[in-house]
Amino acid sequence: MKKEWLQHIATGVLVFCALVVTGLVVRRELFSGEVMTMVAPPNAPRVDDWAAYASSGHRVGPADAPVTVVEFSDFQCPACRVLASSLDTLRARYGDKVRVVYRHFPLKSHDHAVAAARASECAAAQGRFKPFHDAVFARQDSVGRVPWTRFARDAAIPELAAFEACTQQTGPLAALDRDTAAGNRLGVSSTPTLLINGRRVVGAPPLSTLDAFVQQELRGTPR
Structure with a gap:
């Protein structure tokens, strides 16, 4: 009786181990397949005169960086908020x-x-x-519901009175007009729209895809 009991225990342990090993193999295959689908970025059309679109706007990072991401964005766009976080991670990862x-x-x-x-x-x-860009995206659901000075405080803007007076102006704004005109020339119809060293990408790709684009550009891989 005791011998049979021990045999049952041994059989159970073997079955358990087999299940664990099988699960690990399946997990490895699934994850390896996922990685394989992410290491190569999708095909993206090239914009030959993309450098002209990078010549204006607000720049974060050195002018001689080997990879430039031009982003046409909208502060109320949910996908732009997601992309902003991914781009911050990308810059932290690759620095200059x-x-x-x-x-x-x-x-x-x-x-x-x-x-x-x-x-x-x-x-x-x-x-x-x-x-300020980061403050707005951090509290995007408050846009239009709280004064702009609330975001300005979060952004540590030093002269709040001057900032508030500026936001109350209604005349033409050269930077906004220039960016919008550039977007129209490019045929932008939705945000975010990106140019990654001239490769046009519409939407907010996952971080893994953005990373693959950057790695490909840094390697100079033909595309």
């Missing part, structure tokens, strides 16, 4: 090898996108574009 050029393209479907773009230019006048 990547620069991001932000360009405004507020969509007509977003009631407060133009005002947000104007407010970001007021922040830029005090050298705080990127912190």
